[in-house]
Amino acid sequence: MSKFEALTGNDAVATAMRQINPDVMAAYPITPQTSTVQKFADFVSDGLVDTEFVCVESEHSAMSACVGASAAGARVMTATSANGLALMWEIVYIAASNRCPIAMSLVNRALSAPINIHCDHSDVMGMRDAGWIIFFSENGQEAYDNIIQAIRIGEHPDVLLPVAVCQDGFITSHGMERVEIYEDAEVKAFVGTYRPQWPLLDLEHPKTLGPLDFYDYYYEHKRQQIEAMENAQRVILEVTGEFNKKFNRNYSLFEPYRLEDAEVAVIAVNSTAGTVKVVVDQLRDEGLKVGLLKPRLFRPFPAQELASALGHLKAVVVMDRSVSFGAMDNAGPLFLELVAALTLHGVQVPMADYVYGLGGRDILPREIERVYRDALKMAETGRVERLVTYLSVRE
Amino acid sequence: MATQPTKLTPKELSKRPERLSPGHRLCAGCGASIIVRQMLAAIDDPVVIANATGCLEVGTTIYPYTAWRVPWIHNAFENAASTISGVEAAYRSLVRQGKIPEQNVKFLAFAGDGGTYDIGIQALSGAVERGHQFLYVCYDNGAYMNTGIQRSSATPFGAHTTTSPAGKVIPGKQQFRKDLTAIMAAHNIPYVAQAAPSKWKDLMQKTRKAVNCGGAAFMNVLASCNRGWRHGTDETIELTQLAVDACYWPLYEVEDGEWRLTYKPKEKRPVEEWLKRQGRFRHVFRPENRHMIDELQAEVDLRWERLLRLCGEA
Amino acid sequence: MELKGWRDIPIGGMILEAGNAVEYLTGGWRAFRPVFGQAGCIHCMQCWLFCPDSSILVDPDNEKMVGFDLNYCKGCGICASICPVNVKIIKKAKGAGEELAQDDPRLCIRTVEEGKFEE
Numbered sequence: 001m002s003k004f005e006a007l008t009g010n011d012a013v014a015t016a017m018r019q020i021n022p023d024v025m026a027a028y029p030i031t032p033q034t035s036t037v038q039k040f041a042d043f044v045s046d047g048l049v050d051t052e053f054v055c056v057e058s059e060h061s062a063m064s065a066c067v068g069a070s071a072a073g074a075r076v077m078t079a080t081s082a083n084g085l086a087l088m089w090e091i092v093y094i095a096a097s098n099r100c101p102i103a104m105s106l107v108n109r110a111l112s113a114p115i116n117i118h119c120d121h122s123d124v125m126g127m128r129d130a131g132w133i134i135f136f137s138e139n140g141q142e143a144y145d146n147i148i149q150a151i152r153i154g155e156h157p158d159v160l161l162p163v164a165v166c167q168d169g170f171i172t173s174h175g176m177e178r179v180e181i182y183e184d185a186e187v188k189a190f191v192g193t194y195r196p197q198w199p200l201l202d203l204e205h206p207k208t209l210g211p212l213d214f215y216d217y218y219y220e221h222k223r224q225q226i227e228a229m230e231n232a233q234r235v236i237l238e239v240t241g242e243f244n245k246k247f248n249r250n251y252s253l254f255e256p257y258r259l260e261d262a263e264v265a266v267i268a269v270n271s272t273a274g275t276v277k278v279v280v281d282q283l284r285d286e287g288l289k290v291g292l293l294k295p296r297l298f299r300p301f302p303a304q305e306l307a308s309a310l311g312h313l314k315a316v317v318v319m320d321r322s323v324s325f326g327a328m329d330n331a332g333p334l335f336l337e338l339v340a341a342l343t344l345h346g347v348q349v350p351m352a353d354y355v356y357g358l359g360g361r362d363i364l365p366r367e368i369e370r371v372y373r374d375a376l377k378m379a380e381t382g383r384v385e386r387l388v389t390y391l392s393v394r395e
Numbered sequence: 396m397a398t399q400p401t402k403l404t405p406k407e408l409s410k411r412p413e414r415l416s417p418g419h420r421l422c423a424g425c426g427a428s429i430i431v432r433q434m435l436a437a438i439d440d441p442v443v444i445a446n447a448t449g450c451l452e453v454g455t456t457i458y459p460y461t462a463w464r465v466p467w468i469h470n471a472f473e474n475a476a477s478t479i480s481g482v483e484a485a486y487r488s489l490v491r492q493g494k495i496p497e498q499n500v501k502f503l504a505f506a507g508d509g510g511t512y513d514i515g516i517q518a519l520s521g522a523v524e525r526g527h528q529f530l531y532v533c534y535d536n537g538a539y540m541n542t543g544i545q546r547s548s549a550t551p552f553g554a555h556t557t558t559s560p561a562g563k564v565i566p567g568k569q570q571f572r573k574d575l576t577a578i579m580a581a582h583n584i585p586y587v588a589q590a591a592p593s594k595w596k597d598l599m600q601k602t603r604k605a606v607n608c609g610g611a612a613f614m615n616v617l618a619s620c621n622r623g624w625r626h627g628t629d630e631t632i633e634l635t636q637l638a639v640d641a642c643y644w645p646l647y648e649v650e651d652g653e654w655r656l657t658y659k660p661k662e663k664r665p666v667e668e669w670l671k672r673q674g675r676f677r678h679v680f681r682p683e684n685r686h687m688i689d690e691l692q693a694e695v696d697l698r699w700e701r702l703l704r705l706c707g708e709a
Numbered sequence: 710m711e712l713k714g715w716r717d718i719p720i721g722g723m724i725l726e727a728g729n730a731v732e733y734l735t736g737g738w739r740a741f742r743p744v745f746g747q748a749g750c751i752h753c754m755q756c757w758l759f760c761p762d763s764s765i766l767v768d769p770d771n772e773k774m775v776g777f778d779l780n781y782c783k784g785c786g787i788c789a790s791i792c793p794v795n796v797k798i799i800k801k802a803k804g805a806g807e808e809l810a811q812d813d814p815r816l817c818i819r820t821v822e823e824g825k826f827e828e
Binding site (some may be wrong): 405406408409410413415416417418419420421422423424425426427428429432433455456458459460461462463464465592595627628629630631632633 | 710713718722724726727728729730731732733734735738739752753754755757758759760761762763764767769772774778780781783784785786787789790791820
């Protein structure tokens, strides 16, 4: 029987980690990830897990040790945020290209400078080309559910890629909510045993990992990574389907909320999607046909499916919690990817970008309401007044 | 697992399987490959190696070829120690859980002075502090050789490198080298040693002590580089020994905090004799630079005297 | 070696054939070659200990050094420089006022110029 517990998002993830019982965890503390590793450290010290917990001296070493352990043939997990991720950036690419199925809890926090410990998505957006599978999570429940699935997805022989599960720093990582925790045995059965195909510790078959490629082979190795990414969507749907059945959930590539008969929609990820749902309900009560599309899978980017889901709308508004400086109109990355996806799949609809919440700046229901009213105006006039709006920055 | 370790005689050692194959692309006369061959010959147990970016790594693993006949991983430049920490942690975890058998595996990290003294020092310090059971070997050739002979903190005073060139105003590297072996001894780990392939038996005995010390071990091994030092390909061993006899590279070990000199030259050679044989020091023999030889000699003597005191040999 | 497509190679840059560098013959690098001279080899195996390229051939059962692996030998000359028999012969000759050339036939290991030496 699963239990409902009052847990912060970080503690929910730590609980998942306990149930998964990875062979190795190498991690370095950084706000707001810290409570995850602290809670996990309690599990280690109390003998509740078999994990070898390596308290490394930096995030760069954390990911390096994770790569070593994963290559050795162990099931590996870690967690970080913002500048910690930035420090391990070199190795993040190596983890993906060495095909190490590491599962990471990425508690989203703004990148310095100035130093800011609060939530925004600049950290994950900086790694979107690194070759990792990336999930967004609206709340602690989703983070818990996603990280359990991440193990199966990353370790699948057609994938063999590391997986990052995001959740908003402080907002959900430290916010306490009711989380359904499944039975230990059920989670254990779901994740199963890791059967690495080419472990370094197989002494009978010594192998070399991490050679030097010249221009005659590097491209081919990258093409293999692309293949893995192409396989990933199918594998994700398979694993998610199995998870949904076993644990009575309804996950997919994204979550449509009152979208089917909507005229306009907002695209938002992580915790803000939750606030958007509240605003959608309010505006629906006023008779306005509004909806939300909440992406769950970000990498690989399900462009075709997104375009299909958004094709009937009269206006689409994206909410970005980060900026791609110097990109077209200094827009946010989610907007840029959606514009490309919709355009290339023949969806012609007025689109605008609303950048919000940088450095943990709060996003209020009335601000989201304003976004919807803008969207409805766009739908009516067919015109985009402003391509990119920076919500609630003081001029 | 060998019941009786291979006797450290050349004849017995020559019967050991070659765990580094020929066909690698290190330079003719490379000191690093000699060191690897000697050290791996001394270890009878299975080994798993993490190698930092550098000559050894690049020269032995140009895709699709590998010269390694043992499990081997290269990750990046500065993280040989953290990578092997992960491998070792995985091994301990999997053995403890009964997922793989205990096989007395020895974990080694190989890195040059670049990946150890400078960019790699954090990972090394962290790994030994955590007490992972592994041996970290620095093959010290005194510069970032693989990328074109740039200075490192291990480069000797006065040496010409491409980032500390002997120019019209500044005659080569102006700093004395870091004493990394002493830094590692200060970590109070079970075994630390300085060795050289010219004294192969000393190197091999130290290797055995290091891998069997039951904790973290560090060995700093002098690797002559004929390309970077500018000497003949056949002078590798001779010049390595000359550096040892000049007390520029003393051979000693620190075993559970006890400092012990393992080789005392019968006749301490002036460091000038070693400098004279290398093209990278050619400029210090100009009259206006000769004082640098004296300064280097003074520093070598200072460190030698200090070492003798620490080893109770003064 | 023919270049393979991305489907035909292991993923992640892994090399699964340990020590396949033996397929890459570095012997072509040589400008000089080691050759046995007249002085008898004492099978001390010092050359084996110091060869950077594992190119000293030994007969382990009879504990003898039997030759040079010319497939890989890069001609560095270290074997000749540290060979104790060579060292002895050179020292003796020096004492008698003679500087022996490295290809002198009286040595144990001679270093001869590649392409100019006839067996």
